[in-house]
Amino acid sequence: MLLSLLQPGDDAEMLFHDYFPLSPAYTLLDSDGSYRGPVAAPRRDPAHRTRRLDGTPVPLEDWQAAWAQFARRADLVVFSRNSAEQVAAVWPDLAGNIALRPHRLRNAVPRLPDPAPDAPVVLGVLGNIGLQKGAGVVQALARRLDRRGAGLRLVLIGNIDPAFALPGATRVHGSYAVDDLPQLVAHYGVTHWLIPSIWPETFCYTAHECLATGLPTLAFDIGAQGDAVRTAPNGVEMPFDLDADLSQTVLTSLDRLRAGPANGREEKVRQR
Numbered sequence: 001m002l003l004s005l006l007q008p009g010d011d012a013e014m015l016f017h018d019y020f021p022l023s024p025a026y027t028l029l030d031s032d033g034s035y036r037g038p039v040a041a042p043r044r045d046p047a048h049r050t051r052r053l054d055g056t057p058v059p060l061e062d063w064q065a066a067w068a069q070f071a072r073r074a075d076l077v078v079f080s081r082n083s084a085e086q087v088a089a090v091w092p093d094l095a096g097n098i099a100l101r102p103h104r105l106r107n108a109v110p111r112l113p114d115p116a117p118d119a120p121v122v123l124g125v126l127g128n129i130g131l132q133k134g135a136g137v138v139q140a141l142a143r144r145l146d147r148r149g150a151g152l153r154l155v156l157i158g159n160i161d162p163a164f165a166l167p168g169a170t171r172v173h174g175s176y177a178v179d180d181l182p183q184l185v186a187h188y189g190v191t192h193w194l195i196p197s198i199w200p201e202t203f204c205y206t207a208h209e210c211l212a213t214g215l216p217t218l219a220f221d222i223g224a225q226g227d228a229v230r231t232a233p234n235g236v237e238m239p240f241d242l243d244a245d246l247s248q249t250v251l252t253s254l255d256r257l258r259a260g261p262a263n264g265r266e267e268k269v270r271q272r
Contacts, residue, residue, distance in 0.1 A: 002070045012074040016083050016202055021067040022090050023060060024050040027132040027199040034242050035199055035222060038089035064090055071097075079103050079203040080224030086200060103203050107178040109212035115191040120153065123254065124190035124215075127158045127206040134196025135164040140247035141196075142170040152254070155188045157181075178209060185213065192257075194250060195219035195229070198240075204228060211235060218253055220246070 006012060020026040023039045025047040030036055039048055041061040048060045068091055076098045078084045088095040129135045142154050146167035155171040166172060176184060184190075193210035200223030201207075207228040210217040217232070219225040220240040229235025238253045240246075 003073065006073060012070070014071055014074040014076050016076070016078045016087060018202060019086060021071065022064060022086065023048045024058075024063060028086070029132060029199055033131055033136070033198075035240075036242070038086050040089045068094070075099060077101055080201070080227050082200055082223050082227050083202045103205070105205065105208055105212065107209075109178060109209050110182055111212065111214040112182060112185055114214070115189075119189065119191055121151070121191050121254070121258065122153045122155060122189045123192050123194050123250075124185070124188065124210075125154070125156045125158065125194050125196060126210055129156065129158060129160045129164075129196065131161065131164075132197065132199040134198050135161045137196040137198065137246045137250070138194075139164040139166060140245070141194075141250055142166045144247055144251065146170070152251075153189075155190065157184055157188070157190075181209070181213065185215070191215065192254065193217040195225045196246075196250075197223070197225050198246070199223065201225050216257060218250065218257070220249075 014021060018026040019028050028035055028039050029047065030045040031047040039060065041064055043060050050058045050063065052058060071091060071094055076087060076094060078087060078098055078100055079102055081100065084098045084100055087098055125138055127133065129138055138156065138160060145152055145154055146169050155173065157173045157176050159174055160166065160172065171188065173184065193215055195204065195207045195210065195217065197204065198220065202224055204223070204225040207217065207219055207225045211228060211232045211234060214234055216234050216236055217229055218236045218238055219229045221237040222240045226237060229237050236253060236257055238249050241249070
């Protein structure tokens, strides 16, 4: 249908705000909700198959081949280096057609003062959190902290999928405006940020907003969120291991960060 709309001499763009042209599972998660790398055929997980209206199956190879017909006529636009890698893994012959155009933040985020050295640790999660955004990680982490009692606190500045209920001790602020972040950080005493997303994001505004505050920002080393923290002096990459308890990975990474000099920021600058 898209090809039929193109007339000779027309231009086309394919913008990768998600990965629908690469798989019916547009976040690239398998049927168990896990990310297992670029979805290059053959990939037999049922999440990456679909059916036509008449019920006939469409395997991943056919899906990607059909979309490739349009992709060959289009400029392929991605918003992070990882997205370029995802697309090139599926269509290596089109790697030269991929243009990287990172977004700019829609709202200026002021840099915030460093927390006092003796401030209690408060881990902030920013945004609206569903399955692919790491709701399971947040729930497991909140339950761990609830069992542990005193110490590290968790606050969600945003909302969470109701299927992932959080213990009462975890504060859920609800909807927010980016302009309100300085007041919200001060109100809740946020000292660190967590980007819990478990899919390879295509840009991740919240990661860039958190990093812009200057506070240490933790994210798994996948997708655009991994790209963002990898190149920021206050970014902290966490290993994304499906065989590990990711909530424990967060706590372990936070403990290591807190043990380092000045919350790890000077050390990361030296490494760069």
